[in-house]
Every structure is written in C-alpha cells, then in structure tokens.
Amino acid sequence: MKKAIVFAGGGAKGAYEAGFIKAIHEAQMDYQIVTGTSIGALNACLLAQKDIDVLLHLWENIEEKDVFEGGLPDLSFDFDHMLDQSHLVISFFKNYMKEKGADITPLKHLIRRLLNEDKLLQSSIDFGLCTVQFPSLKPLYITKEEMPRQHIYDYLLASASCFPLFPIHRFQDQAYIDGGYYDNVPIDLALAMGADEVLVIDMSYPVKHSHYLHRPHIHYTYPTVELSGFMDFSKESIQRSLRLGYQQGQKAMNKYVGHKYTFLPFQTVLFEKTYQNILLIERYIRQYTKSSSQDHLYQQFLEAHFQEPLQKEDYLYILLDWICEILGRDESYVYQFDIFVHDLLQDFQEYLQKDFSVLLNGDLHILKHMNNKGIVGIILHFLLYPEHDKIGNERLMTLFDKQYVIAQLIKMIYIEEKQGSL
Known part of the structure; x- marks a missing residue:
C-alpha cells in the first residue's frame, strides 16, 4: 500500500x-x-x-x-493608500516592466x-x-x-x-x-x-x-x-x-477535535443531549410553522459544516463554533473544554441571575436590534426563568432558531456544571 x-x-x-x-x-x-x-x-x-x-x-x-526584491506594495488599488506608498509602487512597476513580472x-x-x-x-x-x-x-x-x-x-x-x-x-x-x-x-x-x-x-x-x-x-x-x-x-x-x-x-491525526475552532479531546454527556435536543427543537419548529420541508435550522448546520454529512458530535462542535464567533474568540487557539466552559459561564453570568432586568415587555423590535450575544443572553434567561418570558417560547424558537439552540446549549452546560455531571 x-x-x-x-x-x-x-x-x-x-x-x-x-x-x-x-x-x-x-x-x-x-x-x-x-x-x-x-x-x-x-x-x-x-x-x-x-x-x-x-x-x-x-x-x-x-x-x-x-x-x-525591493518588497511588494499593497496592490489593493485603494488610490489614496497607493499614493502614500508611491515610491514603492513606482519602483515595483519599473522592475515589473523590466522583468516582465515582479523581481x-x-x-x-x-x-x-x-x-x-x-x-x-x-x-x-x-x-x-x-x-x-x-x-x-x-x-x-x-x-x-x-x-x-x-x-x-x-x-x-x-x-x-x-x-x-x-x-x-x-x-x-x-x-x-x-x-x-x-x-x-x-x-x-x-x-x-x-x-x-x-x-x-x-x-x-x-x-x-x-x-x-x-x-x-x-x-x-x-x-x-x-x-x-x-x-x-x-x-x-x-x-x-x-x-x-x-x-x-x-x-x-485524531489528536485534536472541533470544526472551525479547535479543542483538546474531551468527553461529555452533551454530545448525545445536544443532538437529541436539536432534533426536538426542529420538530417543534415544524409543528409551529406547520411546515414539512427541510427546516432552516438544519440548513444552517449543514452550511456551517460546508455541506459535509453531519455526525452526532458535529452538532456540538458547530454550536461551540457559533458561541466562539459571538464572543470573538481566537480561531487559531487550542481550547480546553473545562476552561472554555468556565469562561463561557462568566461571559453570560448576568443572564443567569434571576434578578436580571429584562425590559422587553413582549417587544420583538427591541430584541431584533440587539447583537447576537444579547439575543442569546435574553433567550437563555427566559429558558431558565420562563415566568419572565413575555414573548413566548414558540416565537423565540421560530424567529431566532440559531440563537435559541445556542441558548439551549448554554442552559444545559449551566445545569450540568451545577450538578457536576458535565
């Protein structure tokens, strides 16, 4: 071979x-x-x-x-920027014409x-x-x-x-x-x-x-x-x-795991629970929207996975990618899952508190104009304290499906971490 x-x-x-x-x-x-x-x-x-x-x-x-030879100017063709480096541009193109290409x-x-x-x-x-x-x-x-x-x-x-x-x-x-x-x-x-x-x-x-x-x-x-x-x-x-x-x-080489972001190998109950939870949410959305077609949420997972077939563990990895994107994490860093979880809960600490003030009063317009972290945080708070939800679970799930599944994962992480079963 x-x-x-x-x-x-x-x-x-x-x-x-x-x-x-x-x-x-x-x-x-x-x-x-x-x-x-x-x-x-x-x-x-x-x-x-x-x-x-x-x-x-x-x-x-x-x-x-x-x-x-002589460096390469920024050929982005921003005219003002090219004028700022005109000496380099002129030198480059003189050599370019002489050599019929860069030197x-x-x-x-x-x-x-x-x-x-x-x-x-x-x-x-x-x-x-x-x-x-x-x-x-x-x-x-x-x-x-x-x-x-x-x-x-x-x-x-x-x-x-x-x-x-x-x-x-x-x-x-x-x-x-x-x-x-x-x-x-x-x-x-x-x-x-x-x-x-x-x-x-x-x-x-x-x-x-x-x-x-x-x-x-x-x-x-x-x-x-x-x-x-x-x-x-x-x-x-x-x-x-x-x-x-x-x-x-x-x-x-199967030494690291993850999709867009990279983690040291880890074991967690979340692989199975995340997959089952997403299947459940997809079914609820189809029921709420009275649609039998392939749903928008599934398409987002496929797109995030470059249209490659999804394995069970990929759902968790993609959700972790989405969380990292929302929080502006460095994609060239290797993460350790337990430390990542600790930092994640710190980032969403205010939304985990029961006395967190939510001044929406059922106004979706306010929620739609928040950044992704704010939307996820509000949904997370509603999932933990449903009595504060003035919008409705069905509307949140259908209008903010991606942010909803992210919030569901953070909720699971929070609960499993408190129970010591993560």
Missing part, C-alpha cells in the same frame, strides 16, 4: 501546509509519495528530501524580502539554496509536481525520475511562476507558468504515481476537486477558516497560518 500526500499551491499560505506537516511528522505518519503545485511543490520537495526541520525553519522565519531574485536564490538534488533523487519518497507550458497552456505532470538532474530547480521555479505577477520561466526552449493554471491540487498525479491512499492538503474552500470528497481511499482536508492572502508574508499572518495548519493536521 502506497500512501501519498498532496500539497496545494497558494503562495504565503504554504505556511499552513508547514503547520500541517509538523503535525504529520509528530504523528510519525508513513508515506511514499508527495506531489504539489507551486509553493506546494517546494514543500513537497523538502518533504521528499526529508528536510522537515529545514522546511519548518523556512516558514517560521520567512519574510517578504525572501521572495521579492523574484530572492525566491530563485531561496529555491536554489533549499534544493538538494542528491537528497531528492536518493530519497525513498517519490516526488512529482505540476506546471503549465506557455502559451499553449498544456499541463505537465512530471516526477523526479523524469526530470533531468540539472533542471529540477527549473521545474520547481516553473511550477511557482505565478504569471503575470511572477515572470514566465524559460528553459530548454520552453516557457512555463504556475501549475495552478491547470491543477492547483495534483491528486491525479499522486494516483498516477501509484498511490493507494491519499491525504490531500487543499488550502481553499470550495475545494478544487470536490469529486474526490468522501472517497474511502482519499482523506481530503481543507481549512475551516479563511487563510491570509497568498502574498501576505507578514509575521502575524504566517504565524497564524502555521497554527491553523498544525491544528488541522492534528485533527486529521
């Missing part, structure tokens, strides 16, 4: 892959094939060379100056320094990449055995030639551009190289190859939060991507 890892292209997002690789390495995952496109090809090459420490050091220390001399030096042809060719791990011939736009899948030794560097640079930002790369009377123009996630190449099992590290959603989702021999992973831009090499963004990639890798 041959296992393959497939790396997507994505510029600075390659830091996410580096974090994922760290998790794979810690889990001592065995693999025989690596493929990649663009920056994914460079990461795959370093993995094939078994230079994992080199790869991690690269991404923990990379800066924009390691890729572009990527530092990137060329970086690839030359990181590539070790002897290590790569002698490695037991097979390696392949994707690039595209220009101007025919004919794709080229090529493995290390098919590359002339003296041109391995050229193929790596060709795969990462993100035209028109980067110059077209030419060698052996042929021009090449970024492999992402044809296949940014070369799963097909891994299969053609003999892979029986494939771990895919996509860096975008919607994913590039949805036809490979839910296949028994393909573990298709992708970020559950938005990554920074593909040219954002700021220290903060790179470190965030490293953390997010590591977390997703740990989830793939």
Whole structure:
C-alpha cells in the first residue's frame, strides 16, 4: 500500500501546509509519495528530501524580502493608500516592466539554496509536481525520475511562476507558468504515481476537486477558516497560518477535535443531549410553522459544516463554533473544554441571575436590534426563568432558531456544571 500526500499551491499560505506537516511528522505518519503545485511543490520537495526541520525553519522565519526584491506594495488599488506608498509602487512597476513580472531574485536564490538534488533523487519518497507550458497552456505532470538532474530547480521555479505577477520561466526552449493554471491540487498525479491512499492538503474552500470528497481511499482536508492572502508574508499572518495548519493536521491525526475552532479531546454527556435536543427543537419548529420541508435550522448546520454529512458530535462542535464567533474568540487557539466552559459561564453570568432586568415587555423590535450575544443572553434567561418570558417560547424558537439552540446549549452546560455531571 502506497500512501501519498498532496500539497496545494497558494503562495504565503504554504505556511499552513508547514503547520500541517509538523503535525504529520509528530504523528510519525508513513508515506511514499508527495506531489504539489507551486509553493506546494517546494514543500513537497523538502518533504521528499526529508528536510522537515529545514522546511519548518523556512516558514517560521520567512519574510517578504525572501521572495521579492525591493518588497511588494499593497496592490489593493485603494488610490489614496497607493499614493502614500508611491515610491514603492513606482519602483515595483519599473522592475515589473523590466522583468516582465515582479523581481523574484530572492525566491530563485531561496529555491536554489533549499534544493538538494542528491537528497531528492536518493530519497525513498517519490516526488512529482505540476506546471503549465506557455502559451499553449498544456499541463505537465512530471516526477523526479523524469526530470533531468540539472533542471529540477527549473521545474520547481516553473511550477511557482505565478504569471503575470511572477515572470514566465524559460528553459530548454520552453516557457512555463504556475501549475495552478491547470491543477492547483495534483491528486491525479499522486494516483498516477501509484498511490493507494491519499491525504490531500487543499488550502481553499470550495475545494478544487470536490469529486474526490468522501472517497474511502482519499482523506481530503481543507481549512475551516479563511487563510491570509497568498502574498501576505507578514509575521502575524504566517504565524497564524502555521497554527491553523498544525491544528488541522492534528485533527486529521485524531489528536485534536472541533470544526472551525479547535479543542483538546474531551468527553461529555452533551454530545448525545445536544443532538437529541436539536432534533426536538426542529420538530417543534415544524409543528409551529406547520411546515414539512427541510427546516432552516438544519440548513444552517449543514452550511456551517460546508455541506459535509453531519455526525452526532458535529452538532456540538458547530454550536461551540457559533458561541466562539459571538464572543470573538481566537480561531487559531487550542481550547480546553473545562476552561472554555468556565469562561463561557462568566461571559453570560448576568443572564443567569434571576434578578436580571429584562425590559422587553413582549417587544420583538427591541430584541431584533440587539447583537447576537444579547439575543442569546435574553433567550437563555427566559429558558431558565420562563415566568419572565413575555414573548413566548414558540416565537423565540421560530424567529431566532440559531440563537435559541445556542441558548439551549448554554442552559444545559449551566445545569450540568451545577450538578457536576458535565
């Protein structure tokens, strides 16, 4: 059985892959094939060379100056902002016209320094990449055995030639551009190289190859939060991507749990109780609205899970995601469930008190203009003290279904915590 890892292209997002690789390495995952496109090809090459420490050091220390000569202006095309950095913009476009693309001399030096042809060719791990011939736009899948030794560097640079930002790369009377123009996630190449099992590290959603989702021999992973831009090499963004990639890798290795937000593994009665409670609420809503169609609440859970099939535990994880979003929690942090519960109850402490003042008097207009935390807090208070509810459970459930199930979960957490049975 041959296992393959497939790396997507994505510029600075390659830091996410580096974090994922760290998790794979810690889990001592065995693999025989690596493929990649663009920056994914460079990461795959370093993995094939078994230079994992080199790869991690690269991404923990990379800066924009390691890729572009003279820096890269913010090309967001906000005119006032461009005027503020006019010296950098003018310098960039002078070089751009001269080089027919950005001056990527530092990137060329970086690839030359990181590539070790002897290590790569002698490695037991097979390696392949994707690039595209220009101007025919004919794709080229090529493995290390098919590359002339003296041109391995050229193929790596060709795969990462993100035209028109980067110059077209030419060698052996042929021009090449970024492999992402044809296949940014070369799963097909891994299969053609003999892979029986494939771990895919996509860096975008919607994913590039949805036809490979839910296949028994393909573990298709992708970020559950938005990554920074593909040219954002700021220290903060790179470190965030490293953390997010590591977390997703740990989830793939069954070391961490959660969906958008990440938790250390935990056991709780809430997995079963949350699922049963949501089924009950969905049934009540159908009765109240006299509708037999698939309900709005279920669709929100599916959307939060990227239309992937829902398992029982996913309902709790998604509700925890929604709570974290409401409270503005950091999505790149790893949470411990018992500490999370303690902080959560502190955040909603005022709504848990019986003497909390609710001045709604059945006025839904006031409730609708509150922020999500306020709506959840008011519903939570009504669930704990129904005698204070001047609106009605049915109306709350149907008009604020998402906030209602969040409040129900917080109520369950509060009660289970008081009883010591969480």
